[in-house]
Amino acid sequence: MATVGFLEDENLEAIISRIEQKSRKIESLLKQSKPVEALKTALEGSLLKTKDERCKSANWIVVHRAIMAIKDVDAMFSSLDPEYYDILMKYLYRGLATGDRPTCDQCLKIHEKLTEKAGLGCILRSLADTINTV
Amino acid sequence: MAAVAIHQFAQCITCHAWSPDQSMVAFCPNNHEVHIYKLFGEKWERVHLLQKHDQIVSGIDWSIRSNKIVTVSHDRNSYVWNQEASEWVPTLVILRLNRAAxxxxxxxxxxxxxxxxxxxxxxxxxxxxxxxxxVSKLIRKKHNSSVTSVAWHPNNILLATTSTDGKCRVFSTFIKGVDSRESGASSSSNLKFGEQIAQLDLSFTWAFGVSWSPSGNTLAYAGHNSMIYFIEDVGSSPSAQNVALRDLPLRDILFVSEKLVIGVGFDCNPMVFTADETGLWSFVKFLDEKKIAPSSSKYGSQFSEAFGKLYGQSKPAINSDTVESSRPRGGAHENCISCIVPLRKPGDTIVRRFSTSGLDGKVVIWELDNSI
Known part of the structure; x- marks a missing residue:
């Protein structure tokens, strides 16, 4: 039991340091005014293989930062590859779940465009998957 | 290609099956009865009423060669119906279940x-x-949830199942005295009854509808997350492909040939999937041509290079408010399609015709033309 706990702790630390790294990269991309690149960085590898809520929250703060930095939604979709659609949809629902007004406004705006692009199937994939939550 | 015949039999149909010569159709109108209709000239007339179950009949199958009907119901029982003279005589099969069949x-x-x-x-x-x-022999303790669909491998030994635990499994159903050792493929006939050959862990949510290709080389099943999964060489070295749908999930699927699959479900319109020469599966089109399928309605999640190509195309300019609401109207089916059955005569190897039924109470017969 002790070894299992130790391994998990080590994993958590590794995950947290990865998230910190990602956060720094996103900040620098945002400073260069590359919001779409920042969003891609945020979404990449962000499906955490852990159930730990602290990691998920830390990761969400980073992704939230990138989502809120998107000003032109149409321009974002013209350069965002479809492979990001399913994971982006998951974060949009997390954003909507916060109930925070500006976050919800932004998420709804992106949600509308994303649904137009990726269809209802994308929504179903994000809602049906209860194992790989974000 | 389109629907060649549409018939409204009831308010809602849970399942249906065809007689061997396809002159009669048996279906359950969402209650405890099974109705058998026959086509006289232009008109369908009810010729038999099978009343033995106490609750909703959830499954019907009509054997092609022996002309027997098997029905299962939420009342946990099953009946095998034999035609004697003009009457259908039921034999109770005690399944030994404590939940619905x-x-x-x-x-x-x-x-x-x-x-x-x-x-x-x-x-x-x-x-x-x-x-x-x-006699009913049970495969226990393998599924973690309800078994939503079963499909027989052509070798009569292997059985594929889908379950609401999200998994698709393949079992040996070898029964001493019923199956001979030579009957199946050499590798599968050495297996004991109930032995699990494979467990496919691709879906994270409910799985529905499973089907084997005519040769038994490919297995396909659908997930409630709007995905369809194709698995080649299940026995030896399985390789899987996922195809993500743009639209609502599938409920049932059917292999028409080795390279062609029809999927039906909540989108009220059968979808066509094909494999190209390299074995790559993709969505092709909706079968009901009244519905204009957007050209960008497909992408394979494993093949990111295909993603961009397919998704990048813009949708036809439709007002976004009308896209979803106008979707199911005007097609052959007006509600979720829950069942697809091949129309196969004895000895037929290729299926060109099949029928679908669903919550709208219609049975629709489809015929494939040569374009696919």
Whole structure:
């Protein structure tokens, strides 16, 4: 039991340091005014293989930062590859779940465009998957 | 290609099956009865009414060679119906379940049938001549949830199941005295009854509808997350492909040929999937041509280079408010399609015709033209 706990702790630390790294990269991309690149960085590898809520929250703060930095939604979709659609949809629902007004406004705006692009199937994939939550 | 015949039989149909010569159709109008209709000239007329179950009939299968009907119901029982003179005589099959039976299928040789149930078990039933009795043998403790669909491999031994635990499994159903050692492929006939050959872990949510290709080389099943999964070489070295749908999930699927699959479900319109020469599966189109399918309605999640190509195309300019609401209207089906059945005459190897039924109470017959 002790070894299992130790391994998990080590994993958590590794995950947290990865998230910190990602956060720094996103900040620098945002400073260069590359919001779409920042969003891609945020979404990449962000499906955490852990159930730990602290990691998920830390990761969400980073992704939230990138989502809120998107000003032109149409321009974002013209350069965002479809492979990001399913994971982006998951974060949009997390954003909507916060109930925070500006976050919800932004998420709804992106949600509308994303649904137009990726269809209802994308929504179903994000809602049906209860194992790989974000 | 389109629907060649549409008939409204009831308010809602849970399942249906065709007689061997396809002159009659048996269906359950969402109650405890099974109605058998026959086509006289232009008009369908009810010729038989099978009343033995107490609750909703969830599965019907009509064997092609032996002309027997098997029905299963939420009342946890199954009946095998034999036609004697002009009457259908039922034989009770005690499945030994404590939850509803959900689906049924005759094995290719028609000496066994498989029942999936809400009791997390699969029943394999076979006839014992000595006792004049159908015996039910259970595959227990393999599924973690209800078994939503069963499909027989053409070798009469292997059975694929889908479950609401999200997994698709393949079992051996070898029964001593019923199956001979030579009957199946050499590798599969050495397996004991109930042995699990494979467990496919691709879906994270409910799985519905499973089907084998005519040769038994490819297996396909659908997930409630709007995905369809194709698995080649299940026995030896399985390789899987996922195809993500743009639209609502599938409920049932059917292999028309080795390279062509029809999927039906909540989108009220059958979808066509094909494999190209390299074996790459993709969505092709909706079968009901009244619905204009957007050209960008597909992408394979494993093949990111295909993603961009397919998704990048813009949708036809439709007002976004009308896209979803206008979707199911005007097609052959007006509600979720829950069942697809091949129309196959004895000895036929290729399916060109099949029928679908669903919550709108219609049975629709489709015919494939040569374009696919």
């Amino acid at each position: 959900l689906c049924v299928q005759w094995s290719p040789k028609e000496n066994k049938f498989a029942v999936g149930s809400g009791a997390k078990t699969v029943c394999i039933c076979y006839y014992e001549k000595e006792n004049n009795w159908w």
